[in-house]
Amino acid sequence: MPTPLLEVRNLRVGFQTDEGLLTAVDDVDFILEAGKTLGVVGESGCGKSVTAMSLMRLLPQPAGRILSGEVLLEGRDLTKLPIEAMRKIRGNDIAMIFQEPMTALNPVQPVGMQIIEAIQLHEPTTPAKALRRAVELMEWVGIPAPEQRVNEYPHQLSGGMRQRVMIAMALSCHPKVLIADEPTTALDVTVQAQILDLLKRLQNETGMAVILITHDLGVIAETCDDVAVMYAGRIVERGPVYPIFAKPQHPYTQGLIRCLPKLDHPPKTTLPVIPGMVPSLRDMPAGCRFAARCPNPHSTDVLNTRQPWKECGSGHGVEACACFASQISAS
Amino acid sequence: MSLLSVQNLKMHFPVRGGVFYTTQAVCKAVDGVSFELKAGETLGLVGESGCGKSTVARSVVRLLKPTSGNVVFNGHDISTQSQSALRSQRREMQMIFQDPAESLNPRHTIGQILEEPFIIQKLGTRAERAEWSVELLKRVGLPADAMFRYSFEFSGGQRQRIGIARAIALNPKLIVCDEPVSALDVSVQSQVLNLLLELQRDMGLSYLFIAHGLNVVKHMSDRVAVMYLGKIVELAPATELYQNPRHAYTKALLDAIPIADPTQRRERQLLRGDVPSPINPPAGCAFGHRMKHPKWEQSVGMDLTLKEISPGHFVQPCPCCT
Numbered sequence: 001m002p003t004p005l006l007e008v009r010n011l012r013v014g015f016q017t018d019e020g021l022l023t024a025v026d027d028v029d030f031i032l033e034a035g036k037t038l039g040v041v042g043e044s045g046c047g048k049s050v051t052a053m054s055l056m057r058l059l060p061q062p063a064g065r066i067l068s069g070e071v072l073l074e075g076r077d078l079t080k081l082p083i084e085a086m087r088k089i090r091g092n093d094i095a096m097i098f099q100e101p102m103t104a105l106n107p108v109q110p111v112g113m114q115i116i117e118a119i120q121l122h123e124p125t126t127p128a129k130a131l132r133r134a135v136e137l138m139e140w141v142g143i144p145a146p147e148q149r150v151n152e153y154p155h156q157l158s159g160g161m162r163q164r165v166m167i168a169m170a171l172s173c174h175p176k177v178l179i180a181d182e183p184t185t186a187l188d189v190t191v192q193a194q195i196l197d198l199l200k201r202l203q204n205e206t207g208m209a210v211i212l213i214t215h216d217l218g219v220i221a222e223t224c225d226d227v228a229v230m231y232a233g234r235i236v237e238r239g240p241v242y243p244i245f246a247k248p249q250h251p252y253t254q255g256l257i258r259c260l261p262k263l264d265h266p267p268k269t270t271l272p273v274i275p276g277m278v279p280s281l282r283d284m285p286a287g288c289r290f291a292a293r294c295p296n297p298h299s300t301d302v303l304n305t306r307q308p309w310k311e312c313g314s315g316h317g318v319e320a321c322a323c324f325a326s327q328i329s330a331s
Numbered sequence: 332m333s334l335l336s337v338q339n340l341k342m343h344f345p346v347r348g349g350v351f352y353t354t355q356a357v358c359k360a361v362d363g364v365s366f367e368l369k370a371g372e373t374l375g376l377v378g379e380s381g382c383g384k385s386t387v388a389r390s391v392v393r394l395l396k397p398t399s400g401n402v403v404f405n406g407h408d409i410s411t412q413s414q415s416a417l418r419s420q421r422r423e424m425q426m427i428f429q430d431p432a433e434s435l436n437p438r439h440t441i442g443q444i445l446e447e448p449f450i451i452q453k454l455g456t457r458a459e460r461a462e463w464s465v466e467l468l469k470r471v472g473l474p475a476d477a478m479f480r481y482s483f484e485f486s487g488g489q490r491q492r493i494g495i496a497r498a499i500a501l502n503p504k505l506i507v508c509d510e511p512v513s514a515l516d517v518s519v520q521s522q523v524l525n526l527l528l529e530l531q532r533d534m535g536l537s538y539l540f541i542a543h544g545l546n547v548v549k550h551m552s553d554r555v556a557v558m559y560l561g562k563i564v565e566l567a568p569a570t571e572l573y574q575n576p577r578h579a580y581t582k583a584l585l586d587a588i589p590i591a592d593p594t595q596r597r598e599r600q601l602l603r604g605d606v607p608s609p610i611n612p613p614a615g616c617a618f619g620h621r622m623k624h625p626k627w628e629q630s631v632g633m634d635l636t637l638k639e640i641s642p643g644h645f646v647q648p649c650p651c652c653t
Contacts, residue, residue: 043516044487159380188379188543190602193587197601215516218589222596241593259521260591261550267569268373268551270525274518277486 003075005209006032006055006094006177011069013047013054016062022281023067024050026233032177037203037210039224039241041217041256045278047233048213052179055211056096057086073177091122095170099182101162105154111165112138112150115172122173137168142198160191164198171202178203179211184219196223217260221245226315229253232278232289239316249318249328252290288321298323332406334504334537335368335391340400340410342386346610358610360386362561363400365637370504373531373538375552375569377545377584379606383561384541388509391539392426393417405504422452425498429510431490435482441468441493442478448500467496471526488519492526499530507539512547524551545588549573554643557581560617561609564652566637567644577640579652580618619651626651 138146310320615631
């Protein structure tokens with residue numbers, strides 16, 4: 001088997017707090033193939049952003065650290081790299097865009113300058129060439145009148161345009177992996193559609209792989225090849241997008257899909273719900289973390305012992321809690 | 332008779348600047364909006380950010396004094412009433428905000444927060460008010476001991492429940508919900524939507540329901556109004572609007588909704604550009620102008636009042652978009 005582009009193995013990430021070490025990401029693994037889009041979906045606090053930050057080694061310091069596990073980029077373990085080498089990886093190999101471009105961009109510097117800075121950090125070039133390249137990049141990501149826009153400040157641009165600037169900056173050095181952390185959450189649906197379409201186009205042109213982090217199952221269904229569903233720091237189900245939506249196995253995935261109001265639902269009817277709330281990081285059960293909200297009858301054993309991972313065919317796998325393991329059908 | 336009738340509501344804000352801080356332009360956030368809301372009904376209001384939906388909400392409960400136009404609630408024109416006369420009307424209309432963390436006083440216990448509406452309206456003794464507050468908490472599915480805790484001790488969903496409890500405290504007729512579930516996670520969102528539906532059934536509430544999640548609006552509303560740049564461009568019964576959209580903007584909005592089913596992937600007609608600024612909006616049909624529609628010029632100077640094209644289905648009659 002060829003080495004995958006990015007492979008994450010048994011990643012555990014913890015934060016040192018006043019209340020002791022809290023494990024925000026617990027034993028996460030996934031594979032990202034070149035040119036593919038992996039969607040990571042889950043609710044706030046499930047560890048999806050922390051996972052992304054640890055791939056970039058950008059965890060808040062000194063509290064956050066990778067406790068164990070490997071992040072293999074083309075076979076190279078990023079968790080073991082010295083800071084200097086890691087700095088070269090960022091931007092060149094893995095780049096990232098964020099939810100709120102307004103907070104990620106420097107408000108007192110024209111956006112063009114910020115793109116030029118990114119270019120000059122990574123390749124030796126003259127200022128004039130860098131400027132020309134910035135204009136080209138802005139045009140490439142669909143910013144109208146880029147020659148004027150390079151001199152504008154972030155507040156002069158709309159949310160969608162700012163996100164395009166972020167994308168231009170992230171892609172300035174042709175990364176192999178783009179991590180997009182909720183890139184469209186702050187945008188309107190119409191602008192969201194534009195940005196998702198842009199990402200797809202750029203991906204087709206460059207062949208980069210994308211990790212798309214979102215809480216919106218609609219976005220996942222429309223743009224991703226594979227999905228990882230995270231709950232309380234763990235991946236509970238993972239696989240190609242079609243079987244996950246057609247035959248979700250984990251009760252959490254099923255619940256998530258069911259409780260979305262759909263356009264063909266009869267209006268003003270009671271929606272299915274997932275009762276209760278995510279358990280606190282302070283008292284996470286060792287076993288199935290969804291048990292407290294699970295509609296299936298289960299014994300207390302599932303809380304105490306780690307439930308096994310089970311493959312159900314064509315790359316679709318699930319944390320097979322005893323409460324439904326016997327009903328798993330091949331997809 | 333309708334509970335709420337909004338007629339030709341306009342909310343213009345002066346844009347000041349320059350050396351003498353003079354008015355340099357006018358931001359027409361809401362520019363001639365009319366609709367009716369019956370008792371027990373939900374009217375959904377959708378549109379992109381900056382289209383004026385929240386400004387409509389704020390003018391309806393008179394958090395903003397409209398520039399012109401009338402807001403007739405329960406037979407009283409609240410757009411011109413004095414503050415003291417308003418107070419009695421405010422009992423009957425309440426508001427739920429997007430971010431409950433910011434709309435609940437962090438220094439007050441939940442008990443104090445829930446008691447406040449009664450104090451303002453001079454209702455009950457201290458013991459009675461405490462008793463009512465506990466009932467309210469029970470009504471929205473929170474334990475009674477929440478009374479003595481502070482809002483930061485609760486999760487987003489629970490805080491929104493507290494916001495809802497405060498809104499229903501005085502038994503209102505109308506609740507204006509401004510993006511009530513946008514900040515919540517999917518699993519919590521459906522819990523809160525169910526609670527709102529249940530309260531509506533039990534208390535006969537009317538909702539003016541604002542959200543940018545079109546699926547959510549469709550699920551909650553009897554009728555839906557689509558706003559674009561300060562104007563309603565289409566208003567129809569919810570199912571009708573989603574099945575048979577007539578205005579090009581409504582179609583574009585509906586087309587942009589991501590569908591949570593990978594087998595339904597499709598090529599979209601992408602909308603170009605962003606919502607234009609409501610400062611100096613274009614003449615005629617603003618959406619036709621954005622789309623650079625060849626027939627847009629015909630809409631300049633036309634009467635763009637909504638026309639009823641089938642029972643209950645109103646649309647802006649511009650030649651470019653319908």
